[in-house]
Structures are given as C-alpha cells and as structure tokens.
Amino acid sequence: MEPPLRRSLPRDGGATYREVMTSLGGVEMVDWNLAVTTATRLVRPGPEVTREDARAVVSELRRHAKASEEHVRGFTRMQPEGAGESDTPVLVVDRPGWVRANVAGFRELLSPLLAKMQERRSSGPGGAVLGAVGGKVTGVEVGMLLSFLASRVLGQYETFAPVTRDLPGGPDGGGRLLLVAPNIVHVERELEVDPHDFRLWVCLHEETHRTQFAAVPWLRDHIQGEIQAFLGEADMDLPALLERVREAVQSLAGGRTPETDEENGSGTDRGSIVELVQTPAQREILGRLTAVMSLLEGHADYVMDGVGPEVVPSVAEIREKFQKRRASGAGRLDQALRKLLGLDAKLRQYREGERFVRAVVEDLGMDGFNRVWTSPNTLPTKAEIGRPADWIARMRS
Template identity: 40%
Template sequence: MTQASATPQIVDWSAAAQIAARLAAPGPRAERDELDALVAGLRSAAGDAVGHVLETTRMTPVSPGPDGAGLSPVAVVDRATWARANTQSMSVMTDGIGEVVAEISRSATSAGAQMAGAAEIGAVLALLSGRVLGQFDPYSGSGRLLLVAPNVLQAERALEVPVADFRLWVCLHEQTHALQFAAAPWLSEHLSGRTRGLVTGMARTSAELAKARFDRKIATIGRSVLDALRGEGGTIMDGMLTHEQKAELADITAVMALLEGHADVMMDAVGPRVVPSVRRIRAKFERRRDGEGRSTFDVVVQKLLGMEAKLAQYRDGAAFVRTVERAVGREGLNAVWAGPENLPSAREIADARAWVRRVHG
C-alpha cells in the first residue's frame, strides 16, 4: 500500500507510474543475443561519448561525475521504465503545487481527482515512451541519463544506418545534456523553480480554472505541468494564461530550445572522424522528424502530444547556437552557461544577435 504524502499532491504519482508502465507498448521484437548486444553497445557508446562531448563543447563540469568518471549515471531502460522515471521527475517538479490547489478549492485534493490526473498523465507518458531515444533527467538526485533501448533499436532499423555510429550519435546528444547541467549546476533548480512558479501562478490567477469543477482543475494542472516540462506552448493551456504567464512560458520554452539546439549542434560537430556516417544519419533523421514514412496515426498522435512544438525547439535552438558561434565563437557561446541572467529570452532565441549584444557588448 502506498503511504500517503505529508503534503497535498495534485496527482497520485504512484498510480500514474503504474498506468504509464502498463500502457507503454513493449517495442520491437529481437532475439536475446541482439538485445544483449544493444544494451552493451549503448552502455559503451555512453561512456565513449563523454570525452568527445567535453572536447567538442569546450565546457567543464563544476564537479566530477560519479566515482570521478563520466558525467552522470547511465541506465539503459525499456519504455515502461522510462515512463515510470518521468512520473518521479514530475513529482519533484510539482512539489508544493498541491498546496496551492488545496487553497483555491478550500479542500484537499480528493483521491478521485488525483486518479483523474494520474490517468491522463500516465496515458500521455505511455504514448511518449515509444518516441524518445534518450533523456537526461536532472531532477532525480544528481541526475541520470536514460537510454530507451527498444526505441533506439526501432530507429536504427527504420533508418538503416550503421548501428555503432547511430548509438554513439544518440549518446553524444544526451551526454551534451548531462554536461549542460554539470557545467551549470544552477540550471535544474532554475528551470524547476520557474516551472513551479508558472503553474502555481496560473492556478491562482486563471478565472477559467477557478470556476472549473475540481477534477477538471486537477487534470488541467497535470497537463500544464507536462507541457512546461517539455517547454511547450500553444496547447489548451494557452488560452488560460495571463499575458505575464504567456511571456514566462515563452522564456521557459526559449531555455528548452537552447538546451535541445545546443545538443543537436554538438552531436554533429564531433564530425565524421568520430561518427563516420554522421552526415548520412543526420539527413535520414531529419527526414524522419519531418514525417517521412510515418502513418496517419503517428502524425495525429504527434500533433496531440505537441511534439511538433518540440521539433521546432531543436531547430530554433540550433539556429541560435550557430548564429552565436559565427559571431563570438564557441567560447563566446559558452557564456550562456555562466548564470541565469545569461540565458536567452524568447525574443533572443529568434534574434541571436540581440543576445550577443546584451551579453558580449
């Protein structure tokens, strides 16, 4: 039996984890030998990627990784485990929001309302679990890198690219994320704090939310947390935010675009010396992102999950990184990790030269 939390919760996170894991599809079939080689290959690639990322980014962790090696613990997981892990991260991100909801409603969150939120978030995470190759999670202790083995296997089969190159390429992206948080240890609390502030502010000020039935409040807030974690706007929440909250969401989205775009640029910057087929992989991967070979169902699901906004983040962030590098070089770009004041705003993500003028004069 799950022990009740000492503080009000907006979602039954234990139930959300169970629902997400139960609904997550297992992924492609493979023989045991192939699966063992996949897991070993991903672990090896994750280790190999660290040195290349450090050299390419010219960034330095503030403190050494676990046991003085690497950047973070690495776990090769299935889809259900990835989904469960994300409910844990979301629980951390929403800490304290339940108290605000209870204050608005003048009562603690009911078990039924918590289950309604759990069902919605669990279902969304189950769908997302089949579309994520890897993820650096900065909200679990000191952080951890998750590599979703069935999705990597499915992608490399679909793309028909050299598997060793593809696995290293994926790990270069995720280890760049690990390095971002290791070089800027203030970043995880900055993002989680801004996200909590946005969601609690929305809960306090949104007239639509205040008038909604209580179970509707819970489901709405749960979805807003998921959107904010992915740094997305343009969802059903968009019409429920004040002007100031929309601006705050845009700035959170800008930071997420920076993180994704920076990782995308750096994973290719290692070049063919490290990943011989990098240009071929990138070309095929971009066509895959653009929808080549996807079924109508996949297209609809991607729209429902807001993943088109996520893809725009990669491209907007990558354009920002490349423009800044052309102006002030890679060392100049790395000033972005010096502190929260150096992060780009939503306007600066679209106008990188404005960021250069503000930060470098």
C-alpha cells in the same frame, strides 16, 4: 554480465517502488501509482531481440555514453569542475523503466501546483469524494499519455530526479541520463541505418545535455526556479485542464483529432495543454523558459552534428533520415498528440536553437559562445534566439 535492456527499475511496481511513491505523499490530485500501472500495462513491449542481442545493445550504449562524454566535453570546451565519473548516472532502461523514472520526476516537480489545486477542490462541496474519484480518473489518463510517449523517447537527461535506491541520481538529487534501449533499436531499424553509428549519435545528443548541467552549476536551480514560478502563477480551471487531457487521450484511442474536430465544425482545436494554463505572468515566464530550452536543445543538435563527422561515419545519412522522421511524425494521430501535448513547439526549439548556436559560434567562436553559460543574465531572450545578432551585440556592449 548485465541483464538484457537493463531494468534499473522494477517492472511490476513491486514493494520497493510502491513504498517510495507512497512516502512522497498521501492521496493526491493524481493517483501516480495508478498512472504507472496503466502506462506499463498499455505500453508496447518494443522490437523483438534475442537475449544475447539485448545484452549487446545495453553494453554498447554504456560504452557509447562513456565515449560521448570525452567527445562532447572536448568539442564544447565545457569541463565540470571537480566532477568525476559518477557525477550523474547513466541508466539504460526499457519503456516501463522510462515511465517509472518520469512519474517520480513529475510528481516532485508538480507537487506545489497539485497541492494548490487539491486545496481549492477540497474546500468545495463533496471535495473529498471528488478527490478520490478524480485522482483515479486522472491517474488512468496520465498513464495513457505516458504509454504513448514511452515508445517514442530515445534518450533523456532528467534534470529533476528524486533519488531512491532504484532511481539513482547525481549529487544533491540532481540529474540522471536515461537511454531507452528498445526505442533506439526500433528507430535504427525503421530508418535502416547503421545501428552502431546510430547509437553513438543518440548518445552524443544526450551527453551534451548531461554536460550542460554538469558544467554550469547554477543552471538546474535557475530552471527549477522558473518552473516553480510558472506553476505558482497558475490560476487553473481544473475541469478545463482535465478536458484537455481527455482530448489527448481520445486522440490516442483513435476517437478524434484536432483535424477531425475542425472538419466536423466543433472547433475544439485550442492549442496545447501548456497554452491552456497561461496567465499574463506565466506567458512572460514561459518566454524565458522557451528561450533556455531552445538554447539547450539547439546546442545539443549543434554538438551532435559537430562531433558526428569525426566519430560517426554515416552521420550524414542518419541526420537526413532522422530529420525527415522528426518533421513528419507518424501520421495524423501523432501530429494531433504532438499539438495537444505541445511537442510541436519542441520541434521548433531544436531548429531555432540550433540556428542560434551556429550563428553565434560562427561569429564569436566556441569560447565566445560559451559566455552564454556565465549567468542567467547572459542567457538569450526568446527574441534573441530568433535574432542571434542581437545577443551578440548585447555581449559586446
């Protein structure tokens, strides 16, 4: 019998986790251990459930994740070659578990950029001292941001997931599916929808991402290459980056928001953290990344709606209520943080990507749409996401 809201990862940052994180590198620009500790201490525990109910939630999410695999692969006609049940694991986690999994992924993905920044800073006067102090400060700030996000994510397919004993992943270090049980319970209660239908609905969306990467072997390496190229082009102004992070943290603490800055005439609303670091080369790469992420998110939404009516009786009610929640956020604070973190752009990706997928499937059918997965050259451009007819014409030429 599984424990309630199965904690696949240690809650207290125990010896195993510390050893794993230490083995990934020494003193760094970000004190990742401190980021984990800060986030897990600050994150709210989630809705109250009995031990029996918690076990039932975990068990049901696992069943739905398994059932979603068949539903999604049948609807999309995407079948991983030679992939079995263990191609990528499904982990049902609590909020601290989500934090620990994401810190491990962030640390691996960002290591080339942070190493570059570390070298630049170490060569300056007092670099070693600044590094020790700055790493602690940044670790706390990153932890505060993660504590905010950890209470909002329902599920996540981790594409870049370093594998350890406590953090299993797919073959060759690729992929794991996280379902954040307390957040799913919180939202289903907030929306007052059927909990069993809602849990399956969430699993359909996340399983679509799992299927995308399992069925398209080159996709993970392609995205990783684009991200590393983006980071490699970074000519980062560290003080400016840290100031942007602090703005987000101050918003989180209720200090100020882009709107209040504007009202006070300070004019500090300068867009998201991502926008701060763009060089011309990065903007080009970011355009390609935005297109592929729009495709992946839109495809997941399209599949969720396509499968939903057959297996989720109350899907129409869930979709309507969830869309309103997604669009409105949770007030001024949430809207400010979404802008600072670039999450408002993610919302646009859902909408634009879903419109692209729907238009292509209506014109070419599902098999015609699936040509998009042939190679990086058949992925839509950012412009084609907004004009599906252009991609269709390119495929027909």
